Amino acid sequence: AKEGGRRRPYRRFVPAMRERLQRRREMELDLKAALDEDQIELFYQPFIDAGQRRVSGFEALLRWRHPGQGTIAPSVFVPLAEESGLIEQLGVWALEKACHQAVQWPSDLTISVNLSAVQFQSATLVDDVRRALAESGLAASRLQIEVTESLFIDESDKVLAILTEFRRMGLTISMDDFGTGYSSLGYLSRFPFDKIKIDQAFVRDMRRPENIAIVRSVIGLSRALQMQVIAEGIETEEQMRILYDEGCREMQGYYFSRPRPAGEIPLMLSEISSRWDQEFAVDAAPR
Numbered sequence: 001a002k003e004g005g006r007r008r009p010y011r012r013f014v015p016a017m018r019e020r021l022q023r024r025r026e027m028e029l030d031l032k033a034a035l036d037e038d039q040i041e042l043f044y045q046p047f048i049d050a051g052q053r054r055v056s057g058f059e060a061l062l063r064w065r066h067p068g069q070g071t072i073a074p075s076v077f078v079p080l081a082e083e084s085g086l087i088e089q090l091g092v093w094a095l096e097k098a099c100h101q102a103v104q105w106p107s108d109l110t111i112s113v114n115l116s117a118v119q120f121q122s123a124t125l126v127d128d129v130r131r132a133l134a135e136s137g138l139a140a141s142r143l144q145i146e147v148t149e150s151l152f153i154d155e156s157d158k159v160l161a162i163l164t165e166f167r168r169m170g171l172t173i174s175m176d177d178f179g180t181g182y183s184s185l186g187y188l189s190r191f192p193f194d195k196i197k198i199d200q201a202f203v204r205d206m207r208r209p210e211n212i213a214i215v216r217s218v219i220g221l222s223r224a225l226q227m228q229v230i231a232e233g234i235e236t237e238e239q240m241r242i243l244y245d246e247g248c249r250e251m252q253g254y255y256f257s258r259p260r261p262a263g264e265i266p267l268m269l270s271e272i273s274s275r276w277d278q279e280f281a282v283d284a285a286p287r
């Protein structure tokens, strides 16, 4: 197993690379088939409005139940779909599915759908969204879209036009993973965002004063810009409490619920509502 490693590294490197490419190609082909074969699914994770003590909506998150490899995470197959062009089809599917799902919920619940930067290259994105709304009958005000900072690497005029149209249609536009990307604060003033989503990286370790400082300033920024703010990745009561004390009211994370299949939404709603008084009693909590 150790032969030749020092002298001729490429001998091992080249076949390994070829193998990786091969596996990727196979996965791409599998992904193409996956949509037709019902292996792709949406899970839903609630947004908690801790101020009003209610669930305010759900985020739709893709899952791939691969026949041979179990569940594959979107962090693996979404980039693959972006590179192979499949993201357009996958994205339209997710939009339509999520809207059809949400229209069955109580009308005070929103649905949030992640859009890839690559989807903004598609000439039909605005029409796709319009059609998903029209065909499902979902009010535009109940649809949120989440985009990341990768959207702003190039073609910002085109992106601005699309986001402006979404805003005009009545959608809520959310800046996902805020603070982790190519973040320039200028984007927040140049583009029509309604909401900032504080990335879980800052929430994860709020015992670090640096992270508290970042969280505090993002909350302040959202206020100054009259945007909503939500924190993601809350896993503990302590994190919830700190965020609440910092003035953040909308939250999402495993502490409240993991993403779960559509059929479990009624269960999630009732489980969360029964936890308000004991576990989520942020107001009554000592500081």
Ligand code: C2E
Pocket (backbone or CB within 6 Å): 045, 060, 061, 062, 073, 074, 075, 078, 091, 094, 113, 114, 115, 116, 146, 176, 177, 200, 232, 233, 234, 235, 252, 253, 254, 255, 259
């Ligand atoms: P995201 O939009 O930032 O979603 C948040 C991710 O964090 C989700 O991972 C979610 O399951 C996970 N998460 C939620 N709460 C917690 C928590 O308390 N702790 C931890 N450790 N993680 C938490 P997931 O479902 O694996 O999705 C990963 C990413 O894949 C998403 O990040 C999003 O960028 C992308 N993605 C998912 N669905 C779609 C989609 O329909 N379209 C596109 N373009 N991207 C998607």
Ligand code: MG
Pocket (backbone or CB within 6 Å): 059, 114, 146, 176
């Ligand atoms: Mg998201």
Ligand code: MG
Pocket (backbone or CB within 6 Å): 176, 177, 197, 199, 200, 232
């Ligand atoms: Mg995020």
Ligand code: MG
Pocket (backbone or CB within 6 Å): 177
């Ligand atoms: Mg993320």
